[in-house]
Amino acid sequence: LMVWLRRCTHYLFILVVAVNSTLLTINAGDYIFYTDWAWTSFTVFSISQTLMLAVGATYYLTFTGVPGTATYYGLIMTVYTWVAKGAWFALGYPYDFIVTPIWLPSAMLLDLAYWATKRNKHSLILFGGVLVGMSLPLFNMVNLITVADPLETAFKYPRPTLPPYMTPIEPQVGKFYNSPVALGAGAGAVLSVTFTALGCKLNTWTYRWMAA
Numbered sequence: 001l002m003v004w005l006r007r008c009t010h011y012l013f014i015l016v017v018a019v020n021s022t023l024l025t026i027n028a029g030d031y032i033f034y035t036d037w038a039w040t041s042f043t044v045f046s047i048s049q050t051l052m053l054a055v056g057a058t059y060y061l062t063f064t065g066v067p068g069t070a071t072y073y074g075l076i077m078t079v080y081t082w083v084a085k086g087a088w089f090a091l092g093y094p095y096d097f098i099v100t101p102i103w104l105p106s107a108m109l110l111d112l113a114y115w116a117t118k119r120n121k122h123s124l125i126l127f128g129g130v131l132v133g134m135s136l137p138l139f140n141m142v143n144l145i146t147v148a149d150p151l152e153t154a155f156k157y158p159r160p161t162l163p164p165y166m167t168p169i170e171p172q173v174g175k176f177y178n179s180p181v182a183l184g185a186g187a188g189a190v191l192s193v194t195f196t197a198l199g200c201k202l203n204t205w206t207y208r209w210m211a212a
Contacts, residue, residue, distance in 0.1 A: 013206065014060050018073055021052035022080035029081070029099035031144060039180040042144070045101075046137040046184030047191060053077070053103050054132050054192045057110055058124065058199025063206065067115035074107030097147055102139040106132045110196075121200055129196035133188025141181045 028045040031038045056077075057070035081100050088098045109131040110124070117123035 009206065010063060013063070014073065014076070017056045017059060018076040019080065021056045022077045022084070025049050025052050025077075025101060026081065026084050029085070029101045029140075029143075031099065032097065032147060042137075042141070042180040043183045043187070046140065046180075047187055049101050049103070049140070050106075050133050050136050050188045050192050051195050053106060053136065054110070054129060054195035055199045055202070057107050057132075058128070058196045059202045059206075061110065061114055062121060062124070062200050062203040065119060067111045067119070070107045070110040070114070071104065074103040077103050099144060099147060102143045103136070105139050106136045109135055125193060125196045125200060129193035130189050132196070133190070133192030134185045136188060137181045137184030 025048060028049050031042045031045065034041040053074060057073045060073045061070040078100065085098050085100055089095065110128040113128035113131055114124045
């Protein structure tokens with residue numbers, strides 16, 4: 001019975017966690033919609049994406065104990081986001097304007113840290129967490145700078161993600177403007193360790209729930 005219950009819970013939880021992670025980060029690639037605050041939103045969204053990836057992937061990875069499952073989790077999030085971003089294409093946005101957050105390389109680094117340390121959970125939290133936090137903003141900035149004519153395109157189309165009262169009136173230069181990657185990676189390197197630890201703790205709680 002316990003084997004059956006654990007297997008069912010295993011497949012159920014990966015779907016629930018991955019779907020909810022995607023829903024919570026579904027607009028996290030829409031930095032360009034916030035044209036006047038793009039780099040500020042990039043920094044904030046980098047942390048939110050790091051949270052959802054690190055917690056979910058670590059939970060799933062330690063649940064199965066098989067290196068490679070974090071990458072699988074990242075792939076599921078990516079595919080769900082591709083489907084959701086199809087709505088932008090349906091609204092008439094060009095393909096080279098639609099930004100899908102890049103989670104896979106960071107998830108692969110998480111798997112690598114787990115595998116290289118022979119499935120040591122504490123090393124996963126420390127090394128894996130830092131790697132995810134530092135890499136995700138970097139990969140997403142590379143993703144972002146490939147967008148063609150972002151300002152022109154952003155103002156050419158309506159902004160369905162912004163209510164009228166949030167539409168910027170004039171360009172703003174905030175404290176996040178100069179180095180969004182450095183700020184995102186710096187904050188992520190610290191916070192991701194906590195996020196990864198939370199993923200491990202969720203795994204412990206899940207096993208306790210199933211064993212009850």
